[in-house]
Amino acid sequence: MPIRTQRKNVYKIIKKVEARIFWCDTCNLPLLTRICGKCNKEGRLVKVTPPADARPALGKEYIHLRQLIEEEIGDKLPYPWRQVILFNKVPYPDCAEEVVIDGYVIGHKYFDLKLRTWRFKPLYVGVSELVKSKCGFYAITDLPRLSRNYEIHVDQLIDAKIPTDKKNRFIALATLSSFEGLGIYTDKKRIRVIKSWKAKNYAWNKVDPSWLDVVKANEARLELLEQEAIHFLKKTAEEAKLEPLVSFSGGKDSLVSYRLSEKAFGKVPIFFNNTGLELPETLDYVKHFAQTKGLELVVADAGGIFWESLEIMGPPARDYRWCCKVVKLIPTARVLKQRFEKGVLSIVGQRKMESAARALSPRVYRNKWIPNVVVAAPIHSWTALEVWLYIFKEKLPVNSLYFRGFDRLGCWLCPAIELGEAEAVKVQHPELWSKWEGFLEHFATKHNLGKEWVDFGLWRWILVPGDIKRLIAKDSIIKQRGVTVAVNQEGNYFVIKIKRYKREIDFERLIEALVTIGNVEVNGKLLTLNNQDVEMYADSDSLEIRVRQQLDPWKIAGTVVRALYCLRCGSCELWCPSGAVKVDSCGFHINSSRCNHCGTCGDVCPLSEYSLKIVRLKEAMDKI
Ligand SMILES: [Zn+2]
Known part of the structure; x- marks a missing residue:
C-alpha cells in the first residue's frame, strides 16, 4: 500500500476514537464532560485537532514553552500565563502540538526540521492578541482578504512591525475586514501569507486555577471511569480464570493500570521488560515502585542484545523493526512462559488514542505468541488528560522523566522517536545520544549515505515518507542495512x-x-x-x-x-x-x-x- 494512503487511513481510524474537551469559562479549566463539577455551569467545546488526546504542560516543557514564545516573538509574553496549559498533538512531519491557554489555541509548539530547533508558531487567538497589543511582529493591511501564498508588498500595509534582520520570522497578519493570518517576511520587501482565517472572538479569563481544581471539576467523570475499569478487570479475571499481572513500563498509563488493578485485586505483581534501552531514571523508578509497594517484580532482561545485533542488522527503522522482537517480544515471551506456566492475565496500559494499531486492537485479547496469556487493557478508551487527572487525583508517584521534557517513554533510541523528542534525550543523557549518533555517523560514512541521513534522522525509515522527502528535497534510495x-x-x-x-x-x-x-x-x-x-x-x-x-x-x-x-x-x-x-x-x-x-x-x-x-x-x- 502506498504510504500516502496508509497515512490517510491512520487519520480515519484515529478520527474514530476522537475525544471532546470542554472549557469552563467560569472556573477557567478543561472539562472531560460538558458540565463543570465545580460550578455546575455548561462548558464550551474547545476547538482542537482530533483525536484531541490533550495532555498537561508539565515541568521543563511548561517552562520551555514560555521561553519559546518570548524568543519567537522577540518581546515579553503577550498572553496570560496559567498553571493549567494543555498541549494537543497535530499531524506534522515531526513533533507539533497545539498550545491551549484559557480554552483557546494560541499557536503551535513544534520542532522545525529544517532549522532543527523547537519553535512557536502563533495562530488564531495567538495572532489576534499580537495584532491587538502590537506585540512582536505584526502587519495590518487594507487588502479585502488574505490568500495563501500571496505576497503583500510593504506599501500595502497600514501599520506594521516587520523583522528586517532575520528571515523565517512569523508575522501576525490582519485585514480591516476581520481576516487574520500568518506570514513570513521574504527578502523583497514582501510578506508571504502562509495561512489565513476569519478572526475569532475571544476574551481572556482572570482566574488561574491549579491542576487540583481541574481534578475537582472532573471528579464525577474520573470516579465513573475508575468504577468501570475496576468492574472490567474483575470480570475479565473471573472469565479468564487467570492470576493478574501488571505490565509495568514505568510510564503514566501503566501506573494508572496498576492503581486500578490494586483497587480490583489488592497487591499485584508487576512485570518489567528491560530492553537494555531504558533510561536510568526509568530503571530506578520501576525498582523503587516495586520496593516501596512491596511487590514482586518480574523482569525480562534483554541484556546487551540490541548492541550485539546492531553490527549484523544495522540500525532499526519504523519499517525495519527487528529490535522490537529481539529486545521485547522474545525476552517477554520467555519469562512469561517460564514464570506463569498456567498462563496469566497481563494488564496493560494500552490506549486507543496512542496509535491506529491500538485503536483497532480489542480491549481483551490473547497474546498471539503465548496463547495462555490473556491481555486486558482497562484504560483502553481513556484520554491522556483523563490519565493525568486520575494520577493527580490519586496522588500517584510519576516517573520523573515526565517533568524533564519527556512525553513518551520507552526505548530511548526507538526509530518511532521524533527528532524533537530526541532533543530531550540529548539534554538529559548526552552521553547516550552521542554514543548512538556516533554509531549512526560511522554507519553513514561506511555506506555512503550522506549527512542528511543522520542530521534529519532518515535512519528511522527504509522507505522515507513523502512529507520528509519533500522537506529535505531528497529521494529515498533503499540501502541494505543488515545482511545483503x-x-x-x-x-x-x-x-x-x-x-x-x-x-x-x-x-x-x-x-x-x-x-x-x-x-x-x-x-x-x-x-x-x-x-x-x-x-x-x-x-x-x-x-x-x-x-x-x-x-x-x-x-x-x-x-x-x-x-x-x-x-x-x-x-x-x-x-x-x-x-x-x-x-x-x-x-x-x-x-x-x-x-x-x-x-x-x-x-x-x-x-x-x-x-x-x-x-x-x-x-x-x-x-x-
Ligand atoms: Zn466551573
Missing part, C-alpha cells in the same frame, strides 16, 4: 547471493540448518534438499546458492542467513514445537532426530524475517 541478500531467477534455477560478512562460512552448520526445512542428504560433494540438488559456491566476498525451481528460494535464503549470522536471540528455541532447537553462545543447534522439518524456527527468526523484508521492499520499489 539477493534472490534472482536464471532459467530453471533460483540464484541466491549472500554477501559475506566477517564470519567464516561453516558448511556443516549450513547443512544442519537446512534440516529444519526439509530432508537433507549429503553424498560426497552433492547436497540435496527434498531430493533436489542444492549447489553452493563461496568466494572471498559472497556465497552463491543455486537451486531448482521446485524449491522455495526465500525459505532457503532465510535459513542460510540465520545459520551464518545467528543473533542468539533464542526465538527458535522458544517456539520450536518439538524441542529440537538449542541456542548457546555459538548460535543454534538442531537435534535432527527430534526435528520434524516444520520450519517454525525459521519463521520466527527476526534475522531472516528482516533481512528478507528489505530484499522484498527493494524488489517492490524496482517495479514502480
Whole structure:
C-alpha cells in the first residue's frame, strides 16, 4: 500500500476514537464532560485537532514553552500565563502540538526540521492578541482578504512591525475586514501569507486555577471511569480464570493500570521488560515502585542484545523493526512462559488514542505468541488528560522523566522517536545520544549515505515518507542495512547471493540448518534438499546458492542467513514445537532426530524475517 494512503487511513481510524474537551469559562479549566463539577455551569467545546488526546504542560516543557514564545516573538509574553496549559498533538512531519491557554489555541509548539530547533508558531487567538497589543511582529493591511501564498508588498500595509534582520520570522497578519493570518517576511520587501482565517472572538479569563481544581471539576467523570475499569478487570479475571499481572513500563498509563488493578485485586505483581534501552531514571523508578509497594517484580532482561545485533542488522527503522522482537517480544515471551506456566492475565496500559494499531486492537485479547496469556487493557478508551487527572487525583508517584521534557517513554533510541523528542534525550543523557549518533555517523560514512541521513534522522525509515522527502528535497534510495541478500531467477534455477560478512562460512552448520526445512542428504560433494540438488559456491566476498525451481528460494535464503549470522536471540528455541532447537553462545543447534522439518524456527527468526523484508521492499520499489 502506498504510504500516502496508509497515512490517510491512520487519520480515519484515529478520527474514530476522537475525544471532546470542554472549557469552563467560569472556573477557567478543561472539562472531560460538558458540565463543570465545580460550578455546575455548561462548558464550551474547545476547538482542537482530533483525536484531541490533550495532555498537561508539565515541568521543563511548561517552562520551555514560555521561553519559546518570548524568543519567537522577540518581546515579553503577550498572553496570560496559567498553571493549567494543555498541549494537543497535530499531524506534522515531526513533533507539533497545539498550545491551549484559557480554552483557546494560541499557536503551535513544534520542532522545525529544517532549522532543527523547537519553535512557536502563533495562530488564531495567538495572532489576534499580537495584532491587538502590537506585540512582536505584526502587519495590518487594507487588502479585502488574505490568500495563501500571496505576497503583500510593504506599501500595502497600514501599520506594521516587520523583522528586517532575520528571515523565517512569523508575522501576525490582519485585514480591516476581520481576516487574520500568518506570514513570513521574504527578502523583497514582501510578506508571504502562509495561512489565513476569519478572526475569532475571544476574551481572556482572570482566574488561574491549579491542576487540583481541574481534578475537582472532573471528579464525577474520573470516579465513573475508575468504577468501570475496576468492574472490567474483575470480570475479565473471573472469565479468564487467570492470576493478574501488571505490565509495568514505568510510564503514566501503566501506573494508572496498576492503581486500578490494586483497587480490583489488592497487591499485584508487576512485570518489567528491560530492553537494555531504558533510561536510568526509568530503571530506578520501576525498582523503587516495586520496593516501596512491596511487590514482586518480574523482569525480562534483554541484556546487551540490541548492541550485539546492531553490527549484523544495522540500525532499526519504523519499517525495519527487528529490535522490537529481539529486545521485547522474545525476552517477554520467555519469562512469561517460564514464570506463569498456567498462563496469566497481563494488564496493560494500552490506549486507543496512542496509535491506529491500538485503536483497532480489542480491549481483551490473547497474546498471539503465548496463547495462555490473556491481555486486558482497562484504560483502553481513556484520554491522556483523563490519565493525568486520575494520577493527580490519586496522588500517584510519576516517573520523573515526565517533568524533564519527556512525553513518551520507552526505548530511548526507538526509530518511532521524533527528532524533537530526541532533543530531550540529548539534554538529559548526552552521553547516550552521542554514543548512538556516533554509531549512526560511522554507519553513514561506511555506506555512503550522506549527512542528511543522520542530521534529519532518515535512519528511522527504509522507505522515507513523502512529507520528509519533500522537506529535505531528497529521494529515498533503499540501502541494505543488515545482511545483503539477493534472490534472482536464471532459467530453471533460483540464484541466491549472500554477501559475506566477517564470519567464516561453516558448511556443516549450513547443512544442519537446512534440516529444519526439509530432508537433507549429503553424498560426497552433492547436497540435496527434498531430493533436489542444492549447489553452493563461496568466494572471498559472497556465497552463491543455486537451486531448482521446485524449491522455495526465500525459505532457503532465510535459513542460510540465520545459520551464518545467528543473533542468539533464542526465538527458535522458544517456539520450536518439538524441542529440537538449542541456542548457546555459538548460535543454534538442531537435534535432527527430534526435528520434524516444520520450519517454525525459521519463521520466527527476526534475522531472516528482516533481512528478507528489505530484499522484498527493494524488489517492490524496482517495479514502480
Ligand atoms: Zn466551573
